[in-house]
Amino acid sequence: MRSYSRERFDVLVVGGGPAGIAAAVRAAERGGHVGIVDENIALGGQIWRGGISVESHSSEASSWISQVKKADISVLSGKRVFHQPEPGTLMAEGLDDIWQLRYRNLVLATGARERFLPFPGWTLPNVTGAGGLQAMVKSGLPIRGKRVVVAGSGPLLFAVAAYLRKHGAEIPIVCEQASWKKLAWFSMTLVRHPVKIGQGLQLRKDLVGIPLAASSWPIMAHGQRVLEAVTILRGGKSETIKCDYLACGFHLVANTELPALVGCRIRNGYVQVNELQQTTVDKVYCAGEPTGIGGIELSLVEGEIAGLAATGHASEAQRLYPKRERFRRFARLLDNTFSLRAELRSLPSPDTVICRCEDVPCSRLREHRSWRAAKLQTRCGMGPCQGRVCGPATQFLFQWNPDSVRPPVFPARVEDLAAYGESIPEVTGEAK
Amino acid sequence: MPSEFTVVRVNGVSVSVPVGTTIAVAIAIAGQPCRTSVTGEPRGPLCGMGICFECRAVVNGIPHSRTCQLLCEPDMEVRTDA
Numbered sequence: 001m002r003s004y005s006r007e008r009f010d011v012l013v014v015g016g017g018p019a020g021i022a023a024a025v026r027a028a029e030r031g032g033h034v035g036i037v038d039e040n041i042a043l044g045g046q047i048w049r050g051g052i053s054v055e056s057h058s059s060e061a062s063s064w065i066s067q068v069k070k071a072d073i074s075v076l077s078g079k080r081v082f083h084q085p086e087p088g089t090l091m092a093e094g095l096d097d098i099w100q101l102r103y104r105n106l107v108l109a110t111g112a113r114e115r116f117l118p119f120p121g122w123t124l125p126n127v128t129g130a131g132g133l134q135a136m137v138k139s140g141l142p143i144r145g146k147r148v149v150v151a152g153s154g155p156l157l158f159a160v161a162a163y164l165r166k167h168g169a170e171i172p173i174v175c176e177q178a179s180w181k182k183l184a185w186f187s188m189t190l191v192r193h194p195v196k197i198g199q200g201l202q203l204r205k206d207l208v209g210i211p212l213a214a215s216s217w218p219i220m221a222h223g224q225r226v227l228e229a230v231t232i233l234r235g236g237k238s239e240t241i242k243c244d245y246l247a248c249g250f251h252l253v254a255n256t257e258l259p260a261l262v263g264c265r266i267r268n269g270y271v272q273v274n275e276l277q278q279t280t281v282d283k284v285y286c287a288g289e290p291t292g293i294g295g296i297e298l299s300l301v302e303g304e305i306a307g308l309a310a311t312g313h314a315s316e317a318q319r320l321y322p323k324r325e326r327f328r329r330f331a332r333l334l335d336n337t338f339s340l341r342a343e344l345r346s347l348p349s350p351d352t353v354i355c356r357c358e359d360v361p362c363s364r365l366r367e368h369r370s371w372r373a374a375k376l377q378t379r380c381g382m383g384p385c386q387g388r389v390c391g392p393a394t395q396f397l398f399q400w401n402p403d404s405v406r407p408p409v410f411p412a413r414v415e416d417l418a419a420y421g422e423s424i425p426e427v428t429g430e431a432k
Numbered sequence: 433m434p435s436e437f438t439v440v441r442v443n444g445v446s447v448s449v450p451v452g453t454t455i456a457v458a459i460a461i462a463g464q465p466c467r468t469s470v471t472g473e474p475r476g477p478l479c480g481m482g483i484c485f486e487c488r489a490v491v492n493g494i495p496h497s498r499t500c501q502l503l504c505e506p507d508m509e510v511r512t513d514a
Contacts, residue, residue, distance in 0.1 A: 039482060041503060046481055051452075078501075080482075095502070113483050125465045125476030135480030139500070140453030141460060225465070225474050356478070356486060359471040384485040384496065389478070411485075411496070 009035045012103035017045020019288025020109030022303030028071035030311040035074040051138035082408040105310040112289035114249030119347040121221030130160040133247040144168030146244040151175035154251035162206035175216035186337040254290040260405040276309035294331030355390040357383020371400035440508040455499035456487040
């Protein structure tokens with residue numbers, strides 16, 4: 001039997017990563033009933049994902065997570081928000097429970113996901129995201145002795161390569177689509193970001209001996225039922241490398257589906273916020289990656305500001321503006337460095353599957369002029385992931401714009417949708 | 433190293449994994465893809481964070497369970513061939 005619970009919050013935070021944690025901690029310090037609802041097994045989000053081995057958390061992560069535990073914060077882990085039946089109420093479902101969450105103030109800290117770009121063979125098992133493979137290893141996947149090609153774009157690639165090697169994987173190459181020129185500018189400019197220098201130096205140490213190719217990307221993955229090799233382009237020449245895994249992600253895209261459902265204005269892929277991290281919807285705040293991809297430090301300070309603002313402490317929040325501005329400069333640097341090169345648009349061949357849920361090939365999509373038309377005609381983006389993978393891909397490939405978000409934002413069970421009475425029309429028994 | 437193990441069955445075959453392992457990983461250790469796509473391709477996990485739904489399988493009779501977001505529990509029945 002599934003249980004149905006209700007809870008009311010002065011401040012409800014959706015997302016248990018750095019931004020959500022910081023918002024909840026600052027809000028709880030100011031009083032009122034604060035909750036975090038998060039779909040993962042444990043707090044920390046993707047970036048502070050723990051694992052089954054004990055190395056797990058950095059001291060920064062442990063310190064924030066312990067502050068959540070010490071504060072009087074209701075933590076609902078493993079619950080996914082799928083619906084807002086009316087303003088001020090969210091519905092979430094767990095494995096065998098349903099929650100009606102009412103809030104006075106809402107902080108959306110929904111994080112980011114990897115951007116996946118289609119190329120021939122990318123649907124083979126063992127072609128994964130870069131962060132995706134790291135998450136799998138943290139969840140127990142044995143990686144010792146495996147050969148892993150790491151490819152795509154963004155600082156995550158380096159972190160993942162270092163992590164995998166530390167756990168015994170062999171990394172024949174890291175392929176970054178950005179040019180050396182851009183990477184050089186990136187590392188020089190890091191000097192302005194003291195926190196990042198330390199991280200960069202540590203990473204450089206961890207990466208010693210791993211070949212890095214710039215202006216390089218995968219063009220085809222090979223294998224019968226599972227990945228066996230990958231062909232990469234490097235300096236304009238192709239090269240085929242045998243491997244067990246291809247860990248491939250092209251930087252990050254913001255998770256804006258729930259903010260859009262709640263009614264927040266989205267601009268250029270990001271949730272629009274004012275100085276206090278308030279969205280275009282009254283009493284709804286947004287912090288972290290959904291407002292711009294900027295990493296842990298920016299997420300933390302945005303979360304703190306949102307938590308303070310949501311509890312009416314605007315003047316305290318204002319003291320954090322200069323700090324936020326420093327990290328926003330880093331976010332702009334990331335955007336500029338890891339912007340995608342146009343050549344990647346020609347990666348898929350006509351029969352390459354673009355929508356993995358519905359197996360829609362590239363050739364069928366090229367006939368259409370918009371995301372909406374393609375959805376209606378081909379079912380692209382209509383499967384269980386609801387376009388979370390192919391949406392950002394088609395946006396890049398065909399410059400299609402995402403359309404409006406409809407509930408439920410994630411596939412939910414019919415009984416869960418019905419749990420909130422007003423959310424479904426009453427059946428009258430008369431046909432109209 | 434985790435010292436305790438959990439046994440789950442993947443398509444009827446017992447797999448022993450350290451406590452804290454996700455079902456998606458148990459399926460990988462069993463050497464199976466997680467699902468077969470609508471045109472018959474084998475598929476395994478992509479995002480590792482519950483977004484892509486490529487890791488979905490039948491867990492204890494519940495279809496479309498995202499196995500990367502679920503931990504293995506004793507005697508779980510996982511089917512990828514349903």
